[in-house]
Amino acid sequence: MSVSIAFEKARADDRAALVGYLPAGFPSVDGAIDALRAMVEAGCDVIEVGLPYSDPVMDGPTVQAAAQRALDAGVGTRDVLRTVEAVAATGTPTLVMTYWNPVQRYGIERFAADLTNAGGAGLITPDLTPDSGGAWIAAADAHDLDKIFLVAPSSTDERITMTTAACRGFVYAAAVMGVTGARATTSDLAGPLVARAKAVTDTPVAVGLGVSNGDQAAEIASYADGVIVGSAFVRCLLDHDDTSQALGALTALTDDLARGVRRA
Known part of the structure; x- marks a missing residue:
């Protein structure tokens, strides 16, 4: 199911979509599945499942810590696909x-086929640009998968035009310069970046990097089509060893964020 359906539903409700992220395999494979299902039930419209990687140059310390725990436990691509299958089954x-x-290591065509078979909607590739991603674009198009590339405040108008034209599903607007992580305030670079992207595309534009509460979500939802939250969700699991407490914290945070995108 393309993520564009979720954005269309949100737009019909006159609100932004809430996109939630967690790495697969943290705190365990089944624990991550339970956490992501709780986020869905509490109001996430789209889910991003992170594939833990040993050299996460764009990840902040919170996401890095969670991904490293998953890697230490032996979590691999097959576990990621199992997680996708379980979450996609919720619709x-x-x-x-x-x-x-x-x-690349897994095999581009094989990855596209296996992601499709798992019910996945597509791929977000933070370190792959459309001009160097021809092999992925071809495989994604062959399997009807969404291709989500990133634009940043430093992107030239030419690159924003090129990148948004290659996106399907939504455009990922990285609102702050630097690594991921929840922040006390949202970036003042986000609004202008969204405006620049919207000037050249009708594809929904979602803002990520830094959102940690409903007030910030409401602020971004006033001008963006989607609000992406990652580190704040991961922090809920890092801060609670007790499973029921962790799921309770995740549910409360998701509810706050979901109210935020509706309040805008």
Whole structure:
């Protein structure tokens, strides 16, 4: 199921979509599945399943810590696909977010086929650009998968035009310069970046990097089509060793964020 369906439903409700991220395999494979299902039940419209990677150059310390625990436990691509299958079974569009090297190692065509068979919607590739991603674009198109590339405040108008034209599903607007992580305030670079992207595409534009509460979600939802939250969800699991407490914290945070995108 393409994520565009979730954005269309949100637009029909006159609100932004809420996109939630967790790495597969943290705190365990089954634990991550339970956590992601709780996020769906509490209001996430789209799910991103992270593929743990040993050299996560764009990840902040929170996501790195969770991904490293998954890697230490031996979590691999097959576990990621099992997680996607379990979450997609809820009817919620489910994406994989991954650095490009693991996809190349697995095999681009094989990855596209296996992701499709798992019910996945597509791929977010933070370190792959459309002009160097021809092999992935061809495989994704062959399997009807969404292709989500990133634009940043530093992107030239030419690159924003090129990148948004290659996206299907939504455009990922990285709202802050630097690595991921929840922040006390949202970036003042986000609004102008979204405006620049929207000037050249009708594809929904979602903002990620830094959102940690409903007030921030409401602020971004006032001008973006989607609000992406990752580190704040991961922090809930890092801060609670007790499973029921962790799921309770995740549910409360998701509810706060979901209210935020509706309040806008």
